Amino acid sequence: MPMFGSQSLSVDGDEDGSPTIQETRVENLSLGECSIPRAIERNKARRLKEKGKANDDYAAQQEVASPLRLMVEQNAFAAEEMNRRHEVRAKQTQEEMDDKNMQKEHLGLQSNELDQVPNAAQQTKLLSPQTKAVVYTARGQISNLNVWQSRKAVRKLPPQAGGAWPIIGHLPLLVRSSEPLHVVIAQLADTYGPIFTFMFGVKRTLVLSSSEMAKECLKTYDKVFASRVSSLASEILGYNYAFFPFSSYGYYFSHVQKMVMAEVLSPHRVEMLKHLRESEVSASMKEIYDRWTKNNKSSGSDKVVVPMKDWFAEINQNVVFRMIIGKRISEATNYTHGDLIGREVFKDWLRLNATFVLSDALPFLRWLDLGGHEKTMRKVAKEVDQVLQGWLEEHKQKKKRTVSNGVKGDEEERDFMDLMLSVLDDAKVTNSFEADIINKATSLSLLLAGVDVTTGTLTWALSLLLNSPKTLKKVQEEIDQNIGRERAVKESDVDNLVYLQAVIKETLRLYPPGPTLLPHASNEDCVLAGYHIPANTRVLVNVWKIHRDPKVWPDPNEFRPERFFTTHSYIDIKGQDFELIPFGSGRRMCAGIALALRIMPLTLASLLHGFEIATPTGEPVDMRESMEFTNHRASQLDVLLTPRLPAQVYEEYGK
Numbered sequence: 158m159p160m161f162g163s164q165s166l167s168v169d170g171d172e173d174g175s176p177t178i179q180e181t182r183v184e185n186l187s188l189g190e191c192s193i194p195r196a197i198e199r200n201k202a203r204r205l206k207e208k209g210k211a212n213d214d215y216a217a218q219q220e221v222a223s224p225l226r227l228m229v230e231q232n233a234f235a236a237e238e239m240n241r242r243h244e245v246r247a248k249q250t251q252e253e254m255d256d257k258n259m260q261k262e263h264l265g266l267q268s269n270e271l272d273q274v275p276n277a278a279q280q281t282k283l284l285s286p287q288t289k290a291v292v293y294t295a296r297g298q299i300s301n302l303n304v305w306q307s308r309k310a311v312r313k314l315p316p317q318a319g320g321a322w323p324i325i326g327h328l329p330l331l332v333r334s335s336e337p338l339h340v341v342i343a344q345l346a347d348t349y350g351p352i353f354t355f356m357f358g359v360k361r362t363l364v365l366s367s368s369e370m371a372k373e374c375l376k377t378y379d380k381v382f383a384s385r386v387s388s389l390a391s392e393i394l395g396y397n398y399a400f401f402p403f404s405s406y407g408y409y410f411s412h413v414q415k416m417v418m419a420e421v422l423s424p425h426r427v428e429m430l431k432h433l434r435e436s437e438v439s440a441s442m443k444e445i446y447d448r449w450t451k452n453n454k455s456s457g458s459d460k461v462v463v464p465m466k467d468w469f470a471e472i473n474q475n476v477v478f479r480m481i482i483g484k485r486i487s488e489a490t491n492y493t494h495g496d497l498i499g500r501e502v503f504k505d506w507l508r509l510n511a512t513f514v515l516s517d518a519l520p521f522l523r524w525l526d527l528g529g530h531e532k533t534m535r536k537v538a539k540e541v542d543q544v545l546q547g548w549l550e551e552h553k554q555k556k557k558r559t560v561s562n563g564v565k566g567d568e569e570e571r572d573f574m575d576l577m578l579s580v581l582d583d584a585k586v587t588n589s590f591e592a593d594i595i596n597k598a599t600s601l602s603l604l605l606a607g608v609d610v611t612t613g614t615l616t617w618a619l620s621l622l623l624n625s626p627k628t629l630k631k632v633q634e635e636i637d638q639n640i641g642r643e644r645a646v647k648e649s650d651v652d653n654l655v656y657l658q659a660v661i662k663e664t665l666r667l668y669p670p671g672p673t674l675l676p677h678a679s680n681e682d683c684v685l686a687g688y689h690i691p692a693n694t695r696v697l698v699n700v701w702k703i704h705r706d707p708k709v710w711p712d713p714n715e716f717r718p719e720r721f722f723t724t725h726s727y728i729d730i731k732g733q734d735f736e737l738i739p740f741g742s743g744r745r746m747c748a749g750i751a752l753a754l755r756i757m758p759l760t761l762a763s764l765l766h767g768f769e770i771a772t773p774t775g776e777p778v779d780m781r782e783s784m785e786f787t788n789h790r791a792s793q794l795d796v797l798l799t800p801r802l803p804a805q806v807y808e809e810y811g812k
């Protein structure tokens with residue numbers, strides 16, 4: 158029989174499947190070094206070690222967790238102790254107050270003779286440093302928890318339109334549709350609501366389709382959404398974003414916009430150039446009459462066919478070109494081998510800006526130049542720059558001659574390029590662009606963007622009037638009542654033509670120049686309508702949809718100028734009433750609104766005053782839309798014009 162001190166001990170396997178202890182030597186039992194329970198614990202520790210790193214990590218976690226659990230228990234105990242002390246102290250304070258009140262009643266002592274009761278700060282001093290630490294730590298943890306919960310709550314993203322493909326997103330839906338973009342996303346808004354997103358390739362795009370959403374974006378968070386998206390056209394055709402309508406929001410954009418507003422589009426400057434607008438409208442009216450006279454003599458017809466989009470464009474181009482470079486367009490485009498080529502270059506510039514480029518949605522495909530758009534844009538950009546550089550050099554030479562002769566130019570005769578040369582000599586706009594680049598890019602923005610807006614709007618207005626003969630008759634009657642038929646229309650007459658102004662407002666409601674405005678971009682994270690909007694999100698404000706909201710506009714698709722005398726007389730178009738924002742609102746509002754609201758009514762009033770208007774076929778005008786740089790008719794508008802004034806009035810137009 159073996160001795161007890163060297164007995165073998167068999168132990169069953171563990172529940173976790175660890176190897177069973179087969180044999181444990183127990184020696185020196187009398188010394189207490191290796192009792193059986195201690196041997197079992199020692200072998201358990203050995204098995205844990207043999208399990209490797211996972212068990213080591215678990216043991217380390219236990220080592221960390223145990224003190225934390227102890228700290229939590231201590232904090233809870235300390236908090237209970239603190240509450241108990243506060244209750245005791247509050248009870249003592251109340252008893253002291255009662256004693257003092259009794260003394261005051263019985264002894265007649267003044268309150269300032271009594272000891273002051275300790276305030277909250279004094280009571281806090283009674284707490285031990287350890288208790289204070291616990292209190293402050295608890296407060297900090299609760300505050301952090303509240304912040305984390307609030308951030309988690311606002312991370313909810315707007316609903317996304319269904320049908321997105323991997324990588325290409327909703328491009329199949331947008332490209333295959335025969336409808337313009339603003340109509341497609343208006344249909345999506347009927348399903349997903351006034352705020353939703355779609356994937357323009359890999360770029361998330363936010364769509365806002367109600368006046369409330371537009372107000373929150375363009376007013377409440379105006380600065381957050383004041384930036385612009387990047388695009389191939391903005392980079393190449395826009396002088397690498399020096400074209401300020403395409404520039405990101407910042408010092409450069411703000412500074413250039415201020416210069417433009419101060420030097421060419423301020424109310425004072427616009428009023429000063431009234432004679433220029435009147436002279437160009439008069440010259441164009443005389444040109445139509447001369448064409449009619451020639452046609453009447455040659456064919457005996459009392460009507461002449463006029464393509465109205467081209468006619469409106471000619472007037473607006475001449476007005477704006479004279480303001481910017483001091484010349485009419487026919488005089489200014491001779492730098493590129495002839496008048497026709499010069500005009501075509503600018504038309505190409507506008508067309509390319511409205512062209513869909515796949516790499517704008519999928520930037521990683523840019524190197525392929527699918528469709529050859531980048532190559533074409535670089536060619537057109539070079540040609541446009543040659544024209545602009547020719548104008549700029551001419552202005553520099555004129556400035557040198559003026560300085561050398563010591564002659565100070567008349568402010569009224571100085572055009573925008575002259576003013577920009579003077580301003581940019583002294584101003585430090587940015588280190589990113591040279592002064593010449595800023596001058597050319599800014600002049601280009603005024604020459605093309607402003608002309609396209611007014612031309613498109615006037616063409617839509619005339620189309621609507623042709624499809625509504627009763628409204629056309631009312632406009633002409635108003636003009637005759639205020640002006641008569643013995644003289645030409647002056648710009649000062651426009652303020653009295655309230656029905657004509659209502660026609661223009663209704664036109665801008667139905668066919669805004671930019672149906673989705675130029676795309677905005679968020680420059681930081683924000684919360685809009687309870688949804689988290691990440692930085693660099695593309696934003697489209699669908700003003701076309703907003704302007705046709707049946708909750709705001711009864712019979713929204715009907716042409717009814719009378720609504721601005723009754724139910725909607727309070728609504729203006731200058732960016733403060735978000736039910737009608739054809740020129741946008743906020744920091745990115747169209748800078749040329751003051752000029753547009755002068756030239757459009759003068760041109761339309763002169764045309765309707767001077768001629769009877771009809772369509773060649775007698776059929777309703779086709780109102781299909783086509784997006785160019787701005788919203789235009791899909792087809793040309795040819796009309797028949799017949800003089801309705803005495804011959805001497807047309808002769809007056811030519812003077």
